[in-house]
Structure formats: C-alpha cells, structure tokens
Amino acid sequence: MEKELEFNVEGMTCGNCVAHVKKAVEEINGVEAALVSLEEKKVKVRTNGQVNPAQIREAIEEAGYDVV
Structure with a gap:
C-alpha cells in the first residue's frame, strides 16, 4: 500500500543540497x-507503506539538514 509523506526541511540553499537530500532519502529501503523542492523547502516522499517516517527524518538530519 503506497503512502505519501511530506517534510518541511530547513538548511537547503542550492541544487547540490536538493540532490544530497534526495539521495539520502531514496537510499532508504x-x-x-522523493521530490525535493528548494523553493518550498519541502520533501515529498512516496513509499511502499513499510517505511517509518522517523527513518526519513533521520536520513535528512544525517545529511545535515533540519526537519521542522
């Protein structure tokens, strides 16, 4: 069962930041x-329904950005 999640992310300032966040999130089993918007400061994630939102939050934070 697919599930969509959305996170507000602070600290992204350029295209490299967007790519870094996208890669970190998409590496999660x-x-x-993952659709990352620099302008909206959001990350929209489509999962198979088996992913805990805390895993995504942790991946974003480990990549060096703040989930607010």
Missing part, C-alpha cells in the same frame, strides 16, 4: 521516490 521502501522509498519509491
């Missing part, structure tokens, strides 16, 4: 896609 069960994440099907």
Whole structure:
C-alpha cells in the first residue's frame, strides 16, 4: 500500500543540497521516490507503506539538514 509523506526541511540553499537530500532519502529501503523542492523547502516522499517516517527524518538530519 503506497503512502505519501511530506517534510518541511530547513538548511537547503542550492541544487547540490536538493540532490544530497534526495539521495539520502531514496537510499532508504521502501522509498519509491522523493521530490525535493528548494523553493518550498519541502520533501515529498512516496513509499511502499513499510517505511517509518522517523527513518526519513533521520536520513535528512544525517545529511545535515533540519526537519521542522
């Protein structure tokens, strides 16, 4: 069962930041896609329904950004 999650992310300032966050999130087992918006400061994540939102939050924070 697919599930969409959305996170507000602070600290992204450029395209490299967007790519870094996207890569970190998409490496999580069960994440099907991540759409990262620098302008909106948001990350929208489509999962297979088996991913805990805390895993995504942790991956973003480990990449060096703040989930607010």
